[in-house]
Amino acid sequence: MNYILECNNLTKTFGPTIALNNVNLNVERGKIVGLLGPNASGKTTLIKLCNDLLTPTSGEILIGGKKPGIETKRIISYLPERTYLNDWMRVSDIIEFFKDFYTDFVPDKAYDMLSKLNIDPKDKLKTMSKGTKEKVQLILVMSREADLYLLDEPIGGVDPAARDYILDTILSNYNESGTVIISTHLISDIEKILDEVIFLKEGQIVLQKTVDEIREETGKSVDALFREVFKC
Amino acid sequence: MSWNLTSDRPIYAQLIEQMELKICSGVYPLGSKLPSVRELAREASVNPNTMQRALSKLEESGLLYSVRTSGRFVTEDKNMIKETKKRIAREQIQELLKKMTDLGFDQQEILSMLNDMAKELKK
Numbered sequence: 001m002n003y004i005l006e007c008n009n010l011t012k013t014f015g016p017t018i019a020l021n022n023v024n025l026n027v028e029r030g031k032i033v034g035l036l037g038p039n040a041s042g043k044t045t046l047i048k049l050c051n052d053l054l055t056p057t058s059g060e061i062l063i064g065g066k067k068p069g070i071e072t073k074r075i076i077s078y079l080p081e082r083t084y085l086n087d088w089m090r091v092s093d094i095i096e097f098f099k100d101f102y103t104d105f106v107p108d109k110a111y112d113m114l115s116k117l118n119i120d121p122k123d124k125l126k127t128m129s130k131g132t133k134e135k136v137q138l139i140l141v142m143s144r145e146a147d148l149y150l151l152d153e154p155i156g157g158v159d160p161a162a163r164d165y166i167l168d169t170i171l172s173n174y175n176e177s178g179t180v181i182i183s184t185h186l187i188s189d190i191e192k193i194l195d196e197v198i199f200l201k202e203g204q205i206v207l208q209k210t211v212d213e214i215r216e217e218t219g220k221s222v223d224a225l226f227r228e229v230f231k232c
Numbered sequence: 233m234s235w236n237l238t239s240d241r242p243i244y245a246q247l248i249e250q251m252e253l254k255i256c257s258g259v260y261p262l263g264s265k266l267p268s269v270r271e272l273a274r275e276a277s278v279n280p281n282t283m284q285r286a287l288s289k290l291e292e293s294g295l296l297y298s299v300r301t302s303g304r305f306v307t308e309d310k311n312m313i314k315e316t317k318k319r320i321a322r323e324q325i326q327e328l329l330k331k332m333t334d335l336g337f338d339q340q341e342i343l344s345m346l347n348d349m350a351k352e353l354k355k
Contacts, residue, residue: 032279164277172274192243192278212242212282221239 002065004029004148004179005050009059012045019045021203022059027179029147032170032193034222035183037200038230043183044081046200047150051078064147074102077146079137081153087126091119091136102144110143113169131158138166142173149180155189163189188223197222199229235276243278247286250276255295255306256317263308266296 005027012020020042027033035043048054049061052068063072085094091114098105114121117135125133134157141149151170155163163186171193174180184190191197191211199207206229214222237246254260266272266287273283287304290296294312298304307313332342 031281167277168274171277171280172270176280188239191239192237195279195281211279212244212285215240215242219240223239 003027004064006062010056010061011058012049012054013057018203023205025205029179030177031195032180034190034194034197035181035200036185036187036197036226038185041200042203043200044152047152047183050150051076075147077141077144077149079141079151079154083133083137085125088124090122090124092121094140098140104145106143106145110139113139131162134158135162138169142169145175147178149174149178151180151182153184154182155184155186167193187226191222243282244286247276247278247283248289251286251290252295252316252320256313256320260306262306262310264306266304266306
């Protein structure tokens with residue numbers, strides 16, 4: 001089996017803090033996966049390890065069979081938690097930027113989505129609301145034909161209507177052989193579009209199952225199960 | 233007819249039920265071609281793999297059939313749709329009967345209430 005993401009005994013510590021503790025995980029191609037867990041459970045650490053922004057303390061992480069590096073960055077489309085775009089730039093400038101950077105970037109797709117959302121490509125990022133900025137970033141990320149999309153909290157800052165639009169954007173734009181990993185704690189909003197969910201708790205995986213398996217076995221939604229597993 | 237999914241039951245099972253309803257009520261007429269899996273998944277805001285699973289089950293039961301390269305179609309068998317309608321009706325009535333029994337009505341009472349309400353509907 002050729003997994004898009006593999007973690008073998010993956011551990012990451014920051015000084016005395018253990019962010020990920022001996023994680024073993026396989027994620028298949030062509031899936032939409034929810035990476036779910038409360039704050040400080042290790043979601044962002046895992047995503048940063050995938051992107052080579054952090055290096056493992058021990059164990060290994062493989063993207064399409066390869067260690068994170070230049071080659072894996074080419075096939076990953078990453079939406080970070082915080083924006084890294086210069087806010088003095090116009091959307092059209094950033095699109096040019098992406099075109100230069102990524103060979104799999106499809107500008108037409110980006111322009112098409114922008115027009116559907118009534119976002120003027122000539123606008124500068126700095127003049128936009130927080131929600132609009134988030135939409136622009138997601139549009140950029142989803143306009144690539146990547147093998148792996150890593151979306152860190154893509155729906156945190158937007159209203160419920162925009163959330164629906166974003167989910168629709170993810171559904172209609174991800175590459176069919178690609179995998180989308182979405183980290184979030186807004187579970188009830190996204191569980192319908194997920195194939196499977198991964199629960200992270202204190203740096204360890206406590207569950208990896210399909211949404212329908214969870215519903216069949218427990219008679220509960222993923223959201224309800226999450227509330228139970230992570231009850232404070 | 234929009235898609236209406238509840239949160240506590242498997243999604244694919246609910247998709248099967250709603251596709252059956254759409255077929256029986258003529259949203260997708262006899263022999264017509266269905267939209268692609270992706271389109272249907274988008275419409276229902278569900279994962280394409282889940283939609284695929286539901287459609288495969290409906291193919292197994294015969295309500296849908298697929299033609300290589302040209303897509304998926306609704307059955308042309310009128311009888312099959314009739315049977316499906318009857319099955320759905322029986323399920324609905326069973327559910328109603330159970331609720332009424334739980335409320336403490338006996339068969340006689342339920343029937344006479346049904347009769348009265350049907351008469352009022354006719355007016």
